Amino acid sequence: MILSDTRILEEIAKETIVLKPYDRNCLGSNSYDVHLGKWLATYKEHILDAKKHNEIEYFEIPDDGFVLYPHIFYLGVTLEYTETHAHVPFLEGKSSTGRLGIDIHATAGKGDVGFCGHWTLEISVKQPVKVYKGMPVGQLIYFPVEGTIEVAYNQKANAKYSGQPDRPIESMMWKNKF
Ligand SMILES: O=c1ccn([C@H]2C[C@H](O)[C@@H](COP(=O)(O)OP(=O)(O)OP(=O)(O)O)O2)c(=O)[nH]1
Numbered sequence: 001m002i003l004s005d006t007r008i009l010e011e012i013a014k015e016t017i018v019l020k021p022y023d024r025n026c027l028g029s030n031s032y033d034v035h036l037g038k039w040l041a042t043y044k045e046h047i048l049d050a051k052k053h054n055e056i057e058y059f060e061i062p063d064d065g066f067v068l069y070p071h072i073f074y075l076g077v078t079l080e081y082t083e084t085h086a087h088v089p090f091l092e093g094k095s096s097t098g099r100l101g102i103d104i105h106a107t108a109g110k111g112d113v114g115f116c117g118h119w120t121l122e123i124s125v126k127q128p129v130k131v132y133k134g135m136p137v138g139q140l141i142y143f144p145v146e147g148t149i150e151v152a153y154n155q156k157a158n159a160k161y162s163g164q165p166d167r168p169i170e171s172m173m174w175k176n177k178f
Pocket of ligand 1: 091105106108109110111112113115118119120121122153158159160161164
């Protein structure tokens, strides 16, 4: 099951779903549209190492847009700060971004019950495309949870991405023991 528009509104009223900024026009029949924040980032090194802390550098999308290229992997961020306390949030692309050849996440669209923060986007493109800060870029959908949550994401001591700020956050894979 996926929450409908009226169910999302009920959860917003109860503050079990928080979306900041919030605009009623961004609510679809069973999703909420999120937008591209102004910060992008790329990894400093060409060759990444999954065991190491790969650092990124940030840059701001100018007012007249920024061209993304297929051979470069970008991290982006949602304009929206979100909290989801009782449902599993999923970040999906939008058909309109997909039709421009823009992917906004790489393998992981799922969020966790208790995730609070801006969403980091893992952006790749099929052909050069100019993007703009504030453009609609994705949508959040919400799934009910079966069973009780023992530890919500915002209460987990080892949660890597809790409280993500309004800038993209690089992979913290290096914190895993393997
Ligand atoms: O594209 C995404 C997908 C998820 N998240 C956020 C929401 C999610 O609740 C959190 C953690 O995601 P996930 O559990 O997939 O990451 P992990 O690598 O397993 O980290 P952890 O060990 O902290 O769970 O990151 C994003 O910012 N961007």
